[in-house]
Amino acid sequence: MAAGVNWCEFKFRVWHLLKGHQSLRGVYTCTSVLYCAGEESERKHKKYTKTVTLPRTDFPLRVDSQKKLDRDSFLYEKCEFSTLYSWQRRHVQGPEFILHDGPPFANGKPHMGHAINKILKDVVTRHKLLQGYRIHYVPGWDCHGLPIELKALDGHTSLSAVTIRRKAEQFAREAIANQKEAFRSWGIMADWDKCYFTFDKQYVKNLMQQFHKLYEMGLVFRDVKPVFWSPSSRTALAEAELEYNATHSSTAVTVQLLMQRVPDAIRPFIPLHGSSVFALIWTTTPWTLPANQAVCFNPDMSYSLVSVDGHSGKVYIIASELVGMLQQKLGRQVDVITSFPGSSLEDTSYIHPCRSDQVLPFLPAAHVTTSKGTGLVHTAPAHGPEDYLVALEHSMHVECLVDEDGCYTEGAGPALQGLPVLSKGSEAVMTLIAADILHSEQLVHSYPYDWRTKQPVILRASWQWFIDTNAIKQKAIEALKAVKIFPDYGGSAKSGGGLMAQLERRPYWCISRQRVWGVPIPVLYHKTTGAPILTKSLINHLCCLLDECGRDFWWTLPLDRLVSKEVLAEHSVSIDEVEKGQDILDVWFDSGFSWSCILGGEKVADLYLEGLDQFSGWFQSSLMTSVAVRGQAPYRAVFVHGFAVDAEGRKMSKSQGNVVDPLCITHGGKDKKQEPVYGIDTLRWWVACHATQHANIPVSPNVLEASAEAVHKIRIVLRFLLGAVHDLEPDIDQNADNSWYFLDRYLLHLLFEFSQNVNQFYESYQFNRVCTTLTNFITNEVSALYCHLTKDRLYCAPVDAPERRACQLVMNHILETVTRAVAPVLPHLAEEVFLYHPCKKGVNLFQSAVVKPLPDWHQPEVERVMTLALEVKQTLNKMSPLTNTQQLVATVFSSGETLTLLKMLQEEAQSSWSQLTEILQVSSVALAERRSPLKFYMELAETSQHLCGRCRRFTAHSSDEPCDRCQQVLDKLRAAK
Ligand SMILES: [Zn+2]
Structure with missing residues (x-):
């Protein structure tokens, strides 16, 4: 029905594109004004x-607004998007490609981060499928965790564990349903019927077994250790x-501690200056002073005994280097009485x-330095990792005086008991020791907060389960060396180096949490x-109970059911x-073992693909668990992407109000003018263009509009090619031979190179370069060069003329290759092209056989001839x-x-019908031999030929008759009737 309708848009577009895109070769400038002749000629035409x-x-040329949505759903159904995954599992024989899905949190609505990921x-799996791979991609969800539990609690404090768990499960299920619907609508090819959920019975059983396995291997252990503790969430928190908060304000105090046994080195000086000797300490956490168990000094540093103006009868010990700082802080004269080596402090007490x-x-x-403070460090092993190591070294019992709510316990004494350490408790401590505080100041510094509640956290010693990361670390670093990381920024923090550095820094991994929405740590304890x-046997018993009584079994069953007589x-x-x-287990332990549940046994994923933040999260936890249990990394390659930001480069957040x-x-x-319907493919193009090489991925109306425009440009050209091959017989011999025009063979040569490049960019996950290569090729080589130059052949030559058929075959090869190249990014458009392709007979692109460009398309000698011809054209x-070169006769002088x-x-x-006239788009070309220092030179003259009413070339002998070629075509048509 659409013959001839709207082709003007294509012509216009070509011209328009050319204005915007100065071609690399600079020769595609469209000088044709074929269709701009006068009225008389229009009538004849x-x-x-x-x-x-x-x-x-x-x-269809254009699909707008609501029709775009209808079109997306129509193609989704018609081209079997939803069953493609199972189809390829059944039919594709090639090697398996495993992309293991990092599970998003089953929390909240679908957002741009999901879309990007x-x-x-x-794009990866569809590309691999088109290369003949059988895809293994099982999507999953991380269903447990604090954010969901807090939602279930909704401010309540007295809900039972089972109530919280049931509500949390409901929240998670709703979020999963929502997210899944969106993911499917984006055309994602996956095993949607067999997704994995970290709260699934099978998954939970596997986690309990893995926990036990690590325990048997000695890689998990229980210990009292200071860990980040969130009083507001009542749980231990991981670094992630x-x-x-860079603007956190703490009260820092300089405190005097009365010496009990003083160093021998200062004894002679005491009677002269005062009887009381104090050590000076400095701390930003006065609330930890009740838990003080020692003062650390550095034996290699020098210390001084000093007197302070106005503090008669007292002398103080401080690091020699910090005397000046103390004087400045106190605003009083500080005099050094004597100095002595740090080692003299051994065997002293306070x-x-x-x-x-x-x-x-x-x-x-x-660890004691002179960078700040007094050079004498207040040590509370319950509240600092370094303090804890000191206690360990000296076999000290770690005393924790802070409970799970962040309040002082009975052990802290009646004056402090029950007070929250970060507020009233801290004030009470300072009142208690007011007489010993020499100085206090407000210090603004970076301080850790609970990412969820936005409240400050504390370091607090408690009984926790740990993974012995030190035992695994070195093996993990070795295993990581064999993993390819994309994009490759060398060893920088954004790349593999980042993951290495994170691993090396990680002190220990605390895997226990004091919450209920999670997998129970399947351990019983001896009461005394x-x-x-x-x-x-306990784990086996618990696994049976889980199957029998459901995933709340740990909370619903009485103890005598949980523990069997055996x-x-x-x-x-x-x-x-x-x-x-x-x-319960840390959620990072849950997701960190996803490989063992989904891949099972010894399988290793070909790819893990997540955001940059997973260097400290899932990439790392998965590596640790896999190395611990089976001695190898769970992935062969890792691909990281960035995050969506707004037009000003700001991170998207609810508080900024810039969330898209x-x-x-x-x-x-709501307002379709402000926020138009872009459809799925535009979203996908935007992701492919922007999400692969940059940490920040801008979303703004301009960027989206540019993506929509790019997709439309591709659509126009593919539509033109579809129209051009409309009368191509499906069984025609498609192989090129040497009788084909150089231009035709040149296009195949370019097509071969294009295909190689695009493939290489897909393989190295440089989808932004896939997009630019595609756009450039379609705009320049396909549209402006080939489609433009061959119009006369395509429209006006006899229908079955070999040169017209060759042109159609080239266009068909372009159509096939380009459609396959865009398909991973724009699957809807690609399937739509196949749906309308005259030779495809309703075969879905993603279910068709693998097609690769033929090596014999690669013809460097053809390129040599064409490069020269295009040089002549440029001249x-x-x-x-x-402006209309068709009116010219060109004489080209050259030699050799x-x-x-x-x-x-x-x-x-001299010829009006040679390949050269087609390339040069002139009335005729004369070739003459003449030596010159130049490679060639040229003379141009206006032709004496007339405009042919049919083909619009200046090839007719008179203005009343068509040209000879057209006359022949017309005679043939007449005879056929
Ligand atoms: Zn003609």
């Missing part, structure tokens, strides 16, 4: 319209769950800052000794002597006095090899 073979297709994954009956030691430690009870007998304990653990909803891009906003365009090459394009001395 109409007479021949029916004898000209214009492109013909029903493929899922679409990038889909912290946010650093009185606890809050408890006068407690005498504590000075201990040597290398606290010894864990964890055996294979287990009790095995440990020679009675039921009254044991209690069940109250901890992907649904708004695909389906349009001609520069010289031409007329140049002439030999040009003669390949035109055997005759």
